[in-house]
């Protein structure tokens with residue numbers, strides 16, 4: 001509905017973001033839930049008591065952040081990464097984009113992991129976090145190379161002043177190394 005309201009011209013069934021990897025990921029989540037609930041129901045209940053409320057809160061927060069990003073960027077929030085600057089495509093640095101680069105991706109990331117916490121699925125929660133973090137790290141690196149070409153020094157200044165969550169410069173190995181060194 002928000003995609004229809006903000007960028008009706010480019011609306012298609014692809015706007016629903018339902019791809020093969022997405023269906024496989026969701027099926028894995030349901031599979032883990034069913035397997036654990038039938039093999040170890042008590043453990044699953046205890047896990048759910050600890051994780052489900054947190055999962056629900058994060059699910060709502062992630063979804064709200066993504067919707068806020070779409071409503072802020074409007075027509076700049078295209079489904080596919082743009083290679084060339086379209087007429088009217090301005091650099092968005094207001095609203096949620098003031099606090100973080102790629103709030104839409106962060107919202108999706110939080111929403112995806114939170115769904116698995118809500119289901120009390122430890123294996124899929126870790127797997128979703130790892131796979132989607134890697135995916136966004138690569139996508140952000142590519143998207144930012146196009147944004148730098150389109151907006152030049154203005155994008156450099158924005159990127160210097162505003163952090164992002166899956167920095168193209170930091171790998172998971174680097175992040176774990178920092179945790180190990182500074183713990």
Ligand SMILES: C[S@@+](CC[C@H](N)C(=O)[O-])C[C@H]1O[C@@H](n2cnc3c(N)ncnc32)[C@H](O)[C@@H]1O
Pocket residue numbers: 069073076077078079080081082090091092093097101102103104105106143146147
């Ligand atoms: C699916 S949208 C995702 C937007 C952003 N990465 C986010 O997570 O909120 C992808 C399009 O957004 C555009 N885009 C990303 N950040 C932008 C910004 N700060 N200002 C203008 N356009 C942006 C890119 O050119 C790309 O075509």
